[in-house]
Amino acid sequence: MRLEDKVAIVTGAASGFGAGIAQRFAAEGARIVVNDLDAPGAARTVHEIEGAGGRAVACAGDVSCDADVARLVASAIERFGRLDIVVNNAGTTHRNQPMLDVPETTFDRIYAVNVKSLYLTAKHAVPHFRARRSGVFITIASTAGIRPRPGLTWYNGSKGAAIVTSRSMAVELAPDNIRVNIINPVAGETRLLAEFMGEDTPQKRAQFVATIPLGRLSQPSDIATAAVFLASDEASFITGACLEVDGGRCI
Numbered sequence: 001m002r003l004e005d006k007v008a009i010v011t012g013a014a015s016g017f018g019a020g021i022a023q024r025f026a027a028e029g030a031r032i033v034v035n036d037l038d039a040p041g042a043a044r045t046v047h048e049i050e051g052a053g054g055r056a057v058a059c060a061g062d063v064s065c066d067a068d069v070a071r072l073v074a075s076a077i078e079r080f081g082r083l084d085i086v087v088n089n090a091g092t093t094h095r096n097q098p099m100l101d102v103p104e105t106t107f108d109r110i111y112a113v114n115v116k117s118l119y120l121t122a123k124h125a126v127p128h129f130r131a132r133r134s135g136v137f138i139t140i141a142s143t144a145g146i147r148p149r150p151g152l153t154w155y156n157g158s159k160g161a162a163i164v165t166s167r168s169m170a171v172e173l174a175p176d177n178i179r180v181n182i183i184n185p186v187a188g189e190t191r192l193l194a195e196f197m198g199e200d201t202p203q204k205r206a207q208f209v210a211t212i213p214l215g216r217l218s219q220p221s222d223i224a225t226a227a228v229f230l231a232s233d234e235a236s237f238i239t240g241a242c243l244e245v246d247g248g249r250c251i
Contacts, residue, residue: 004029007080012090014041016190020220026054064112073124089140096151096198114158135178139166170240179239186246188218213248
C-alpha cells in the first residue's frame with residue numbers, strides 16, 4: 001500500500017473531496033484524522049473508513065480557529081504517535097453573483113477558511129515535521145485560482161492566494177524536507193456546486209460542463225487519486241507543483 005503506516009489529517013472531510021481523500025488514504029494504509037465543522041459528518045466518514053477496514057478518528061473543529069487547529073494536530077500525535085501528511089481541503093465560497101453584492105462578513109469568512117487555515121496548519125504542524133525532517137502538505141485549491149470564472153471574484157482571489165502561499169511554503173520548507181503541493185480541481189460534485197453555479201439546474205450544469213474539454217465535472221475519486229500520489233514517497237522529488245485535475249479546463 002502506498003501510504004502504509006502514514007498518519008494524515010484531512011480537513012473538510014465530512015463530505016465531497018475531503019471524504020473521498022480520507023477514504024482513499026485509509027485504503028492505501030494511512031491512519032486518518034478526519035476534520036470538519038460538521039461533527040456528525042466527520043463521524044460518518046470515520047464510520048465508513050472503519051467499515052472498510054481502515055483506521056480513523058474524528059476531530060471536529062474550525063480550520064480558521066487557532067485553538068481548534070492546535071487541537072487537531074495534537075490529536076493526531078496523541079492518537080497515532082506521529083503526523084506525516086496534512087491535506088488542507090476545507091473550503092468555502094460565496095454564491096455566484098456580482099462582486100460588490102458579496103457581504104463583508106462573507107468575504108472575511110472565505111479568506112479565513114481558504115487562506116488563514118494554511119497559516120494555522122503550518123504553525124502547528126511544521127514544528128513536528130521539522131523535528132522529524134519529513135512532512136507533506138497538500139493544498140486543495142481550485143482552477144478558479146488560475147482561470148477565474150465571473151461571479152466568483154472573491155473566491156477566485158482566495159484560491160489564487162492559497163496557490164501562491166503554498167508554493168512559497170514549498171520553497172521555504174524544502175531545506176527541512178517538507179514538501180508542499182497543490183491540487184486544482186475543476187467544479188465537482190460537492191455541496192459547494194450550487195454556490196459556484198448560482199443555482200443547480202440542468203441548464204447551469206450544461207454551461208459548466210461545456211467549459212471542460214473532457215465533458216464532465218470532477219469527482220472526489222479524481223482528486224483522491226492525485227492526492228495519494230502527491231502524498232506518497234513516489235512524489236519525493238516533487239514540491240511546489242500545481243496539478244490541475246480539471247478535464248482540460250485550464251488548457
